[in-house]
Amino acid sequence: GAVVSQHPSWVICKSGTSVKIECRSLDFQATTMFWYRQFPKQSLMLMATSNEGSKATYEQGVEKDKFLINHASLTLSTLTVTSAHPEDSSFYICSANRGRTETQYFGPGTRLLVL
């Protein structure tokens, strides 16, 4: 149990376009989901906390207008990278808490390449 999926697994887009990444909890409900960014050979950096039915909480330095997060249901959160630029190229990973547990279950990640 506790499977988290992400779609797409990789995406290549032109500079200036917007890209939407989906994160789904497949066999449990997640009131809280998290979005991370990981650069090559570096650790995961928390971008934002996504709460079902309310606005996301962004970490310092993360532009909320650039990285739009929507958590419309208990099993789905989306991250939209608006007007993507090459510097947005990265590996984006989501995770979800199951119930009240502190354990986070991670998706497989989405690799974004902006040309």
Added chain:
Amino acid sequence: AQRVTQPEKLLSVFKGAPVELKCNYSYSGSPELFWYVQYSRQRLQLLLRHISRESIKGFTADLNKGETSFHLKKPFAQEEDSAMYYCALSGSARQLTFGSGTQLTVLP
């Protein structure tokens, strides 16, 4: 502020040798500590959490509040243990703060 430090970026040991991956943390309250592992081309997955006090794949970790450490240990390393290991801390906001990770390589 919460902070997790993993001082070793790379660690190599021979098969059958003991291994210890170091993790120190900084947090003013009572944290929950985790070890996550990422095998090559796989997603991050939970290895163990301190409150469970369990042994997974032969690994154990003890929370030492006095030294603010949560080192990961295994008495006899196996080649399949080669992976990236992340120590993480969860505070009151349920957010995870990750250490920078340690790439463990177990040599034959």
